[in-house]
Every structure is written in C-alpha cells, then in structure tokens.
Amino acid sequence: MTDASLLDIEGLTVSFPSDSGRVSVVRDFALRMGREKIGIVGESGSGKSITARAILGLVPHPGQTTARRMQLGNRNLLALDSAGWRGIRGKYAGMIMQDPKFSLNPVMRIGDQITETLRLHEKLDRAEQRRRAIAILQAVGIDDPERVYAAYPHELSGGMGQRAMIAAMLISSPELIIADEPTSALDVLVREQVLKLLDDLVTTRGIGLILISHDLPMVARFCDRILVMYRGRIVETLDAHHLDRANHPYTKGLMACLPQPAYRGQMLPSLSRDPAWEQA
Amino acid sequence: MKAFAFLRGVTTLVITLAGLLFITFVIGRVMPIDPVVAVVGDKASQETYARAREEMGLDKPIWVQFGRYIEGVARGDLGQSSSSGQPVVEDIARAFPATLELSVFAIVIGVLVGLPLGVYAAHRRNTWFDHAARFMSLFGYSTPVFWLGLIALLIFYAQLGWTSGPGRIGTAYRYTVQEWSGLLLIDTLRSGDWNAFRSAFSHIILPGLLLGYFSLAYIARMTRNFMIEELNKEYVTMARIKGASETRILWRHAFPNALVPVVTVIALSFGHLLEGAVLTETVFAWPGLGLYITKSLFSADMPAVLGGTLVVGVCFVLLNKATELIYPFLDPRTRAR
Ligand SMILES: Nc1ncnc2c1ncn2[C@@H]1O[C@H](COP(=O)(O)OP(=O)(O)O)[C@@H](O)[C@H]1O
Numbered sequence: 001m002t003d004a005s006l007l008d009i010e011g012l013t014v015s016f017p018s019d020s021g022r023v024s025v026v027r028d029f030a031l032r033m034g035r036e037k038i039g040i041v042g043e044s045g046s047g048k049s050i051t052a053r054a055i056l057g058l059v060p061h062p063g064q065t066t067a068r069r070m071q072l073g074n075r076n077l078l079a080l081d082s083a084g085w086r087g088i089r090g091k092y093a094g095m096i097m098q099d100p101k102f103s104l105n106p107v108m109r110i111g112d113q114i115t116e117t118l119r120l121h122e123k124l125d126r127a128e129q130r131r132r133a134i135a136i137l138q139a140v141g142i143d144d145p146e147r148v149y150a151a152y153p154h155e156l157s158g159g160m161g162q163r164a165m166i167a168a169m170l171i172s173s174p175e176l177i178i179a180d181e182p183t184s185a186l187d188v189l190v191r192e193q194v195l196k197l198l199d200d201l202v203t204t205r206g207i208g209l210i211l212i213s214h215d216l217p218m219v220a221r222f223c224d225r226i227l228v229m230y231r232g233r234i235v236e237t238l239d240a241h242h243l244d245r246a247n248h249p250y251t252k253g254l255m256a257c258l259p260q261p262a263y264r265g266q267m268l269p270s271l272s273r274d275p276a277w278e279q280a
Numbered sequence: 281m282k283a284f285a286f287l288r289g290v291t292t293l294v295i296t297l298a299g300l301l302f303i304t305f306v307i308g309r310v311m312p313i314d315p316v317v318a319v320v321g322d323k324a325s326q327e328t329y330a331r332a333r334e335e336m337g338l339d340k341p342i343w344v345q346f347g348r349y350i351e352g353v354a355r356g357d358l359g360q361s362s363s364s365g366q367p368v369v370e371d372i373a374r375a376f377p378a379t380l381e382l383s384v385f386a387i388v389i390g391v392l393v394g395l396p397l398g399v400y401a402a403h404r405r406n407t408w409f410d411h412a413a414r415f416m417s418l419f420g421y422s423t424p425v426f427w428l429g430l431i432a433l434l435i436f437y438a439q440l441g442w443t444s445g446p447g448r449i450g451t452a453y454r455y456t457v458q459e460w461s462g463l464l465l466i467d468t469l470r471s472g473d474w475n476a477f478r479s480a481f482s483h484i485i486l487p488g489l490l491l492g493y494f495s496l497a498y499i500a501r502m503t504r505n506f507m508i509e510e511l512n513k514e515y516v517t518m519a520r521i522k523g524a525s526e527t528r529i530l531w532r533h534a535f536p537n538a539l540v541p542v543v544t545v546i547a548l549s550f551g552h553l554l555e556g557a558v559l560t561e562t563v564f565a566w567p568g569l570g571l572y573i574t575k576s577l578f579s580a581d582m583p584a585v586l587g588g589t590l591v592v593g594v595c596f597v598l599l600n601k602a603t604e605l606i607y608p609f610l611d612p613r614t615r616a617r
C-alpha cells in the first residue's frame with residue numbers, strides 16, 4: 001500500500017511578488033506518498049490550496065513555483081511544458097474543488113462536463129463516452145444518471161453537484177486525486193455521505209488521495225497520514241491514528257480548540273498566534 | 281405555463297408600445313413649434329389659421345387628439361409631412377431601409393471584428409496587444425464621428441478616389457435598381473447588376489466602416505471585460521484541471537458564458553446604429569432615418585419628427601424583446617421550466 005512511488009515532492013516553494021519583494025506562500029514543502037490517503041490541514045491562508053495547485057502546475061500568474069524534485073509515478077513534472085502538463089492533468093491527476101456552484105460551468109450540461117475529461121485524453125465515440133459517463137454517475141451514487149447527464153448545474157443540489165464533480169475527475173481513472181475542502185460548501189447532512197463516497201472510490205480503485213481541510217478530526221478519520229501546515233510550511237507530520245503524539249504547539253493548539261466532553265458547558269478556547277509556532 | 285409566459289410577453293410589449301406612443305404624442309404637443317403655422321405659413325390670415333387648426337383636429341380636447349393619433353397609427357397613418365407633402369409613412373419606408381442597411385453593415389463588422397478582438401485582449405490582458413486594443417477603442421469613443429467622417433471622405437474619396445462620395449449609390453443607378461428588400465447591396469445582387477452593386481458598395485464602405493469601427497470599439501471593450509470576469513471564475517480552473525487547452529477554455533468555456541451579457545451589448549450597439557447615426561448620415565448625405573429626422577426637425581415638420589421618433593422607439597423595443605428571446609438559448613438558467 002505504501003510503495004512511496006506515486007507522488008514524490010521535495011523542496012516545493014511557491015512565491016508571489018509583493019511590494020516588499022517576493023513572498024513565499026509555500027516554503028520547502030515535501031511529500032512522498034503511494035496510493036494512500038494523505039491529509040493536509042492548516043488554518044485558512046496557510047498555503048494548502050496553493051500547494052495543491054502547484055502539484056498540478058496551476059499556480060496562477062505571477063506566482064512562481066520551484067522544487068528540487070516533483071515526480072508523479074515515473075514522470076518528472078519539473079520538465080513539463082504546457083502541453084506536457086495538459087497530458088497529465090485530468091488523465092493522471094485530478095482535483096476536486098470546494099464549491100460545485102462555482103466550479104461547474106453554468107452553461108454546459110453535466111454530461112458534457114464529465115465526458116470532457118475523456119474527450120481531452122482519449123479517442124472514443126460519442127456513445128462510448130456517454131456509456132462511461134452514465135456508469136461513473138452511477139458509481140458516485142446518483143440514482144437517475146440519465147437525468148443528471150442532461151441537466152445543467154443549477155438544476156442540481158450541492159451534494160449532487162459535488163458528486164458530478166467527482167465523476168468528472170474519476171472518469172479517466174487517474175492515479176492521484178486532490179480534494180481541496182471538497183465538502184465545506186455542502187450541507188452538514190450530505191458532507192459525510194460525500195466524503196464516505198470519495199473515500200470508498202479512491203480505496204476500491206487504488207487512487208492516491210490528498211484530502212485538504214481545516215478540519216483536523218475529519219481528516220484524521222479518513223486519512224493515513226496528516227501534514228500540518230502553518231504559514232506555508234509543514235510544521236508536523238502525524239500518524240492519523242496517533243494524534244495524541246502531536247508535538248508541535250500549533251497542532252496541539254488546533255486540537256485544544258475541539259469540543260471535548262470534559263469541558264462541556266464551557267467556552268471553547270480559540271487559537272491566537274504564537275511566535276513559537278514559527279520555529280519548527 | 282409557456283402560454284402564460286407568452287401572453288405576459290405580448291402584454292408587456294403592447295404596454296411598452298402604448299407608452300411609447302403616448303410619449304411621442306406628448307412631445308409633439310409640448311414642442312414650442314406651432315404645427316398649424318408649419319402648414320399654413322406665418323403670413324396666413326386669422327381665418328385660414330383657424331380653419332387649418334380645425335382640420336388638423338387641434339381644437340379638440342387633448343385626449344380626443346391622442347385617441348385620433350392612436351387610431352391613425354393603428355391604420356398605419358403617421359400624418360402628412362409638411363416639408364415633403366408625402367405621407368410620413370412613405371417617407372420612412374424609403375429612409376428606413378437605408379439606415380437598416382448601414383446599421384447591419386456596421387454591426388456585422390462590429391461583431392466579426394469586435395468579438396475576437398475582445399476575447400483575445402482578455403486572453404492577453406495587460407500585454408501590448410491588450411493596450412493597443414484599448415487605445416484603439418478609446419480613440420473610437422473619443423473622436424467626433426463627423427470629424428473622422430470628413431477626414432475619411434477627404435482621403436479616400438477626394439484624394440485617392442478609392443471610394444465613392446456622399447449618397448447611397450451612383451446617380452446612374454438610382455432609378456434602375458429593382459427594389460425588393462430596400463437594401464441596395466442585396467437588391468443589386470439579386471438582379472445581377474454588378475456595376476450597380478459595385479457602386480452601392482463603394483458608397484457604403486466609408487460610412488459603414490466608420491460606424492463599424494465605433495461599434496467594434498464598444499463591443500471589443502465590453503467583451504474583453506466580461507471575458508476577464510469569466511476567466512477568473514472557478515469553472516475555468518476546473519477546465520484546466522481536466523487538461524483543457526487555453527484556446528478551448530477561451531472559446532468553449534469562458535466565451536459562451538460571456539456571450540450572455542455580450543448579446544445585450546451587441547443589441548444596444550445595434551439600437552444606437554438604428555437610432556440613426558445622425559451625424560454620419562449627415563456627413564455622408566446618407567438618405568436614412570437619422571438624416572430624415574434631423575431635416576424634419578429643422579423645418580419644424582412635426583408629423584415627420586414624431587413618426588421617425590416612433591419608428592426608432594419601436595426598433596428599440598423590438599430589439600429588446602428579441603434579446604430576451606435569445607437569452608434562454610444562451611443561458612439555461614433563464615429557461616422557463
Ligand atoms: N494569486 C495570488 N497572488 C498572491 N498571493 C496569493 C495568491 N493566491 C494565494 N495567495 C496567498 O497565498 C497564501 C496561501 O493561500 P491558500 O493556499 O489559498 O491558503 P489556504 O488554502 O490554506 O486557505 C495566502 O496568504 C494568500 O494570500
């Protein structure tokens with residue numbers, strides 16, 4: 001399971017120009033993973049999304065990405081030109097974004113948005129594309145795939161939209177999926193279902209998953225290992241089954257903010273910045 | 281449900297048109313121009329004046345007058361032009377196709393050049409291409425049309441002799457063209473008269489390009505802005521994540537979304553063209569609606585001015601309706617369920 005050969009990143013740094021020179025929003029990120037489930041947690045603005053985009057070569061202009069090593073399977077991502085990246089994205093690595101309300105194209109039918117991934121990477125006739133799209137829609141737990149196939153995004157609920165999004169990413173059987181806060185825009189009731197579904201799918205299909213969230217316990221339930229990011233750096237790597245072994249004060253702080261039965265009825269503590277977190 | 285929506289559409293259309301009629305009617309009454317004097321002249325005797333006034337129905341209460349006006353319009357009667365002596369409807373039937381032809385010529389250029397220009401400027405935003413496109417648009421906005429028109433005439437007609445001068449077609453062909461659509465480019469082609477077609481074309485090219493330039497400046501600018509807005513949306517990132525190329529993202533993802541507001545811009549632009557590019561028509565002596573209304577205004581020919589204004593208003597209303605009808609094809613969210 002942990003043949004650490006799917007994704008291998010070392011020294012990943014992303015910087016943006018600012019008034020006071022270049023600012024690194026991700027610093028020296030490293031990750032080696034196989035077809036396992038890795039969680040990345042951290043407060044908002046800690047660089048999780050930018051890291052995810054950097055892995056897919058999608059850091060927006062004028063950001064700059066550098067790394068000592070970036071390897072997906074046996075493909076060297078550092079050597080890719082834009083056509084090379086297009087051959088990787090969608091086919092070998094995909095990403096599920098936060099809110100289907102924004103990440104689905106409002107004037108394109110769901111079916112076309114799902115088959116687009118296929119069309120971009122494989123030569124298949126229309127009927128075959130459709131067959132595979134219907135099959136994947138069924139696999140993501142949609143009961144009436146024919147209707148959803150012909151529907152437009154605004155005709156779907158948030159949970160359905162996110163399932164369609166997952167379908168669009170899984171249809172070409174990628175090796176790696178990054179899910180960036182995939183459920184935080186959804187109703188609390190469907191969050192668990194969608195996460196469970198995603199978890200099942202990547203497990204049964206042997207896909208590597210990077211699950212990004214600010215919700216540490218949620219990530220701990222689904223992942224094997226957890227990277228804790230703070231201000232663009234990985235400050236701690238945790239075994240999901242041994243959160244109690246956390247050393248870093250920031251991680252401990254994160255956990256202290258969680259509701260615990262012992263403190264019922266009291267105000268929850270909140271995090272305030274501590275200079276000590278910067279030293280890791 | 282669909283029948284209901286249709287009925288509602290027709291009702292609003294009728295109400296809007298009635299409002300338009302009312303406004304042109306009121307404008308006609310409050311204008312400090314005495315329509316009676318325009319007919320009988322200011323040297324007419326008291327009796328002649330009074331008789332004419334009575335004949336024109338101006339001694340009746342205002343609501344009776346409005347009723348008659350509506351009645352006339354419904355019969356297709358916009359009154360008699362005091363300067364041409366012809367029914368206004370006939371004058372307009374001659375002038376309108378000229379304006380329509382020029383407007384269509386211009387809007388086709390505006391769309392064919394303006395859209396790709398705007399899309400590409402958005403794609404290359406803040407590069408020299410975008411700056412050049414912006415400069416070109418700004419120049420289009422801020423240059424007086426009659427000045428550009430005169431310069432164009434001076435260079436291409438007077439100096440180089442590449443095009444024809446004022447008017448719609450050479451005098452030799454003016455009475456030989458077989459009228460069919462009223463659009464000379466089409467009518468001459470239809471009757472296979474190449475020389476007449478060439479003459480019509482060399483007449484329309486300057487004012488057409490000039491107006492086309494103004495509408496393409498506007499369309500390109502707005503398209504650029506709407507495209508940039510779309511390109512910053514998440515679904516564009518999503519398309520990139522699927523492996524889509526930038527060209528595909530531009531035309532298959534962002535453009536169809538930007539098209540929804542862009543269609544409004546195109547309709548607006550076309551509306552302004554129809555409204556009578558008054559100055560352009562004046563400079564090029566183009567016998568269209570704009571020139572007709574301006575001339576009528578100067579000779580205090582109220583029925584003609586009102587008739588022309590009404591037609592322009594109706595064009596606007598219909599154009600608006602037409603865009604409303606197009607929306608559902610572009611944006612599924614506006615489709616009736
Ligand atoms: N396009 C950009 N230009 C400049 N700075 C950016 C840009 N995008 C993100 N950042 C900065 O990068 C940091 C990390 O952002 P992000 O990865 O979105 O955080 P997270 O996903 O952990 O909430 C933030 O401080 C943000 O201000």
Ligand SMILES: [Mg+2]
Nearest residue numbers: 048049050180
């Ligand atoms: Mg984020």
